[in-house]
Amino acid sequence: MQLEPVTDLPEIRPGDDLAALVADRATLEPGDVLTVASTVVSKAEGRTANLAEYPVSGRARELADRIGAVTGEEKDPRFAQAVLEESTELLIECPFMLTETHFGHICVNAGIDRSNVPGHDLLLLPRRPTESAERIRAGLEEHGLEDVAVIVTDTCGRPFRHGQRGVAIGWAGIAASRDWRGEPDRDGRELGVTVQSVVDELAAAANLVTGEGADGVPAVAIRDWEFGDLPESDELFRPVEDDLIRQALRQWAFE
Ligand code: GDP
Ligand code: MN
Ligand code: MN
Ligand code: MN
Known part of the structure; x- marks a missing residue:
């Protein structure tokens, strides 16, 4: 090979x-x-997406607060919101979000990437x-x-x-x-x-x-x-x- x-x-x-x-x-x-x-x-x-495009729901705020409290690192609730929108289920909520994506893949944070994304905050996985x-x-x-x-x-x-x-x-x-x-x-x-x-x-x-x-x-x-x-x-x-x-x-x- x-x-x-x-x-x-x-x-x-x-x-x-x-x-x-x-x-x-x-x-x-x-x-x-x-x-x-x-x-x-x-x-x-x-x-690509930007954090400003994710108005924060009560659930996203609660998740971000819990994760922030447990890890000692502030979690942006808009990011939690993006993760929720890209997921059908959270298998683990805290201290990190283990998600099932809409296409059935299980991964952390719905695979949303913040590296190698010039000009934007977020890169979502392909739909x-x-x-x-x-x-x-x-x-x-x-x-x-x-x-x-x-x-x-x-x-x-x-x-x-x-x-x-x-x-x-x-x-x-x-x-x-x-x-x-x-x-x-x-x-x-x-x-x-x-x-x-x-x-x-x-x-x-x-x-x-x-x-x-x-x-x-x-x-x-x-x-x-x-x-x-x-x-x-x-x-x-x-x-x-x-x-x-x-x-x-x-x-x-x-x-
Ligand atoms: P992921 O594993 O799909 O999240 O992708 P990575 O961020 O790990 O990138 C994989 C490879 O693709 C690395 O070598 C990056 O430098 C490269 N890469 C990422 N975006 C681009 C791009 O827009 N153009 C080119 N040529 N390479 C890229
Ligand atoms: Mn990736
Ligand atoms: Mn990679
Ligand atoms: Mn990447």
Whole structure:
């Protein structure tokens, strides 16, 4: 597998055609994967926002006050309001807001970003990242780059471990997971539970190339990688019925 940064991309503005910008700068063969940081997808989709656009509700004020009191760091209630508007549920309210976004991704602060957003206070995640990925994939095809899978990524924390890493929040032209169940291990023992989250693993690898700061590399071409002859699945976000951790959090919240 090879990962190659797509270099020389400009600062992305609302309305920019990401597929065209990438097609001018990268050679992509059928079967390659292009990862694109959600930051630039959001910028192209005009998902910047300013704190002044969020009139504060009673709930947002209460959350900001509680978080401020517990952490000792003042929390802007307008930011809490923005997080509430980008979420369908708060899994944890305090000392940080763990949210489910409208498209089903669970992350802190609804993934609202305050880094790499010149001229605005906030950058919201793309409204529907899978549709964004589909659009970029179709755009690449229009520019003669056929059958390139596209993964929209974000940097995200995780429970139990320090540090953040790349995850997939939308994808097109590739299945989310490959299913190893029923395959033998080296001793011939059948694998019983392993479903490999391919899009997350590719997103994490690509994040090593993009970095998190001022590098200016929001897109990565992944070549010579094969999905293999295994069953696929498009499930990534666990529904609550199937998620013991979320169920435990709900119980904890109401105790
Ligand atoms: P996120 O993980 O989606 O939140 O994106 P990051 O803020 O971590 O940025 C990922 C990469 O994209 C970094 O190398 C940034 O420097 C780069 N980046 C962010 N915005 C732009 C942009 O508008 N143009 C270019 N060329 N690079 C950008
Ligand atoms: Mn960012
Ligand atoms: Mn981000
Ligand atoms: Mn990042």
